[in-house]
Amino acid sequence: MKSAEEIFEILKAKFGQSVIEMKKDLPVEPFIIINPSDIDKVCFFLRDNEELLFDSLMNLSGVDDANGQSVNDEEGGLKIVGGTLSVYYHIESTKLQHKLCLKTSVPRENPVVNSVYFVWRHADWHEREAYDLLGIKFQNHPDLRRILMPYDWEAGHPLRKDYKNPEFYQGMKVPY
Amino acid sequence: MFNMGLLDKQFTDDNIVITNVEDLFNWARLSSLWQMSFGLACCAIEMMATSASHYDFDRFGVMPRPSPRQADLIIISGTVTLKMALRIKRLYEQMPDPKYVISMGSCSNCGGPYWEHGYHVLKGVDRVIPVDVYVPGCPPRPEALLEGLLKLQEKIRNETMVNGKLSLQEKSA
Numbered sequence: 001m002k003s004a005e006e007i008f009e010i011l012k013a014k015f016g017q018s019v020i021e022m023k024k025d026l027p028v029e030p031f032i033i034i035n036p037s038d039i040d041k042v043c044f045f046l047r048d049n050e051e052l053l054f055d056s057l058m059n060l061s062g063v064d065d066a067n068g069q070s071v072n073d074e075e076g077g078l079k080i081v082g083g084t085l086s087v088y089y090h091i092e093s094t095k096l097q098h099k100l101c102l103k104t105s106v107p108r109e110n111p112v113v114n115s116v117y118f119v120w121r122h123a124d125w126h127e128r129e130a131y132d133l134l135g136i137k138f139q140n141h142p143d144l145r146r147i148l149m150p151y152d153w154e155a156g157h158p159l160r161k162d163y164k165n166p167e168f169y170q171g172m173k174v175p176y
Numbered sequence: 177m178f179n180m181g182l183l184d185k186q187f188t189d190d191n192i193v194i195t196n197v198e199d200l201f202n203w204a205r206l207s208s209l210w211q212m213s214f215g216l217a218c219c220a221i222e223m224m225a226t227s228a229s230h231y232d233f234d235r236f237g238v239m240p241r242p243s244p245r246q247a248d249l250i251i252i253s254g255t256v257t258l259k260m261a262l263r264i265k266r267l268y269e270q271m272p273d274p275k276y277v278i279s280m281g282s283c284s285n286c287g288g289p290y291w292e293h294g295y296h297v298l299k300g301v302d303r304v305i306p307v308d309v310y311v312p313g314c315p316p317r318p319e320a321l322l323e324g325l326l327k328l329q330e331k332i333r334n335e336t337m338v339n340g341k342l343s344l345q346e347k348s349a
Contacts, residue, residue, distance in 0.1 A: 149296060150259045158295040165295050169258050176291045176299045 001098045004030040007052065015042055023103075031088070031101035039089075039104050040114040040140070046091065046100070047119055054100065057120035058090040062130030066161045068108055080162040085111045085136055091120075106136065115141040133159040198337055205248070205274060206237075206332040209325070212247035212267065213240035216254025219281040219315040223253040226318040236325055244270040249328075251321075252301045255283040255290065261298045268305045276332070278324050279307045282314045289314070 002010075008022040011032065018038035024030035034042050046054040068083025089102040106113055115138035116123045127138040128147040135157035138144055146153060155166040165174050211233075215223055227233045227240065241247045244267045256264060268277070279301050282288030287299035301307060308331060311324035 163295070170262060172258060172261055172298060172303055174258070174295075174299075176287060 001096055002051065003098075004032070004100055007046075007098075007100055008032050010049075010051070011042060011045075014045060018042060029099075029101055031103045034102055034104050036087075036104040036106045036113045038114070039087075039102070040116055040119060042102070043089070043091075043116045043119040053093045053095050054091040056092045056094055057116070057122045057126070058092050058099075059088075060090075060116070060123055060126035060130065061088050062086070062134040062136050062159070063088065064134060064159060064161050065105070070162075077164055078162055080108065080160075083108050085134055087113055087130060087136060089116070111136045112139055113137070114139050117141050133157055135160065198335075201337075202333050202335055205335075206329040208237040209249045209276065209328070210241045210247050211238055211249040211251055212244055212271070213242050214250060214253075214267065216252065216256065216260065217283065219253035219284070222315045222318055223251055223280065223321060226321045231318040231322065233322075233325075236322075236329070238325060244268075245272065247271050248274065249276045249278065251278045251280050252284040252307075253280040253315075255288065256298045256301045256304075257296050258298055259296070261301070261304050264301065265304045276309075276328055277301075277305055277307045278309045278311060278321075278328060280311045280313075280321060280324070281316055282312065285310050285312065 004022070004024070008019070011019045015038065018035045019042070020033040020035060022030060022032050043054075046052050063086045065084045065086055066080065068080040070078050071081055073079040084105040085108055086103055086105045089104075090099070091102065092099045104113055111134075113136055115127055117127065117138070117140065124141075124143070125147055127136075127141050128144060130136045131138060131141075131144050132146040132148050145151065149158065150169070153169070155169075156163055158165075168174060215221075225231060227238070233239070238249070244250075248271070250264075250268060250271065252264065268275070279285050283290065283297070284301045287294060287297055290297035291299055298304065309324045309328045311320050313320050316324075
C-alpha cells in the first residue's frame, strides 16, 4: 500500500517531464497532473509495476474547466475561447488496496488525449461518454462514437459551458 | 354501464339484449384495451405495479402485449428522450387503428424536471404522437393511472362512427 506522495515520487523518477505536478492543497484528495500525450504510458506503468498494480479504473470523467475568455459570438450568445478541458482518472489496486487520482488537461480548441482503452477496458464507454458530452477526442480509441446523444446529433457537446441547444432535431422542437 | 336498450318482456327468451352497433363496438373496445409492453423510466415501475396483483389492471381488461401489432393502447410511462421519441413515433405508427395513448407522468406530459436544462428530453410526447389522456404526477401513483384509464374508457364510450374521437368537453357541449 502506497500513499499518493510515494506514487508521485516513483512516477517522477520514471517519467520526468511527463508527470507535471502533484496537487494536494485542495480540499479534495491529492491528484497528479500528467501530460495528455503520455497518459497511456503512465497508466500502463501504474497497472503493471509490481509495487503499484492499479488493476481497476473506477471512474473516468471529463470536465469543462470554464477557465477561458467569454466573448460574444455573432448571434449574441456567449462563447468561451481558450481555457482547458480536463479528464480525471480514479484508479484503484484491488490487490494492494490503494487508490489514486490522475488529471490531464487539454486546450479547448484541440482537445486530444491518449486513450487508456488498452490499459483498462472499462475506459471504453467512459471515454465515449466524455467524447459525447464534452468533445474530448481520445486518440487510439477503437470506436469513438457518441454513446448517449443520437448518432446524428449535430449541435455539439452538451456539457460544454457554452453549449447552445438547437431549435429542432429531426423535425421535433427541442426548447420548452 | 352502456346504453343497451333492454326491452323487458318483449321476448320470451331472456338472453336477448338489444343495442346499437356503435355502443356495442365502444363497449368491446373499452373493455379490452390491450396495452403495449413498453416502459421508459420510473413511471414504468408504477405502471408495472398497476399491472401486478395488488392493483390488477387486468380487471379493466388491460393486459400487456409484446407487439405493437396486437396493441390498442400505449402508455408513455417516463422521460421521452429525443432519441427515444423517434422510436415511439415508429411504434405508434405500427399499432393498428383504433389506437389510444395515455401520457403518464410529468416528463411525458411536458418535459417534467427536464423542461429547461434537459438538452436531451422532448418536452412532451404530444409533440410526436396524439395523446388521449394525460396523467399528472411524478411519478403518478397506481390509483392515478387507474383513473387515467377510466377517463380513457369514458372517452371511448362516447365515440361515434361519424365523428370519431370526441373530447369529453365536446361531448358534453
